Amino acid sequence: MKLIALIPFKNEEWILPTCLSSLKNVCDEVICIDDASSDKSKEIAISFGCKVYDNEKITNLGWSEHHIREKLLSLGREAGGTHFICIDADEAITAQFSKNAKKILESLK
Numbered sequence: 001m002k003l004i005a006l007i008p009f010k011n012e013e014w015i016l017p018t019c020l021s022s023l024k025n026v027c028d029e030v031i032c033i034d035d036a037s038s039d040k041s042k043e044i045a046i047s048f049g050c051k052v053y054d055n056e057k058i059t060n061l062g063w064s065e066h067h068i069r070e071k072l073l074s075l076g077r078e079a080g081g082t083h084f085i086c087i088d089a090d091e092a093i094t095a096q097f098s099k100n101a102k103k104i105l106e107s108l109k
Helices: 016-023 041-047 065-078 095-106
Strands: 003-009 029-034 051-054 083-086
Touching (some): 003 016, 003 095, 016 041, 029 041, 029 065, 065 083
Parallel strands (some): 003 083
């Protein structure tokens, strides 16, 4: 089993460390797509050891969520992921989930 967190972000430097810290003991890898952040979000994600890709389809019509999430899943599969946590950068998993996640996920077929 390889558990990968998939995270889209744009200008989330204020909360990204909280999100990434919550995942560090649960996930084998974290893959992110930066949607043209103008802050230090990308540098923060890299400092946590995440693989960070740039959104290649920037649009002026809002956030290109569908494309980004589709690309994250593709990158996760390419990295050998068998299980995924899709989470936004302004979210974090709970300590209770973190304690039990691996055991629960490993029991899945």
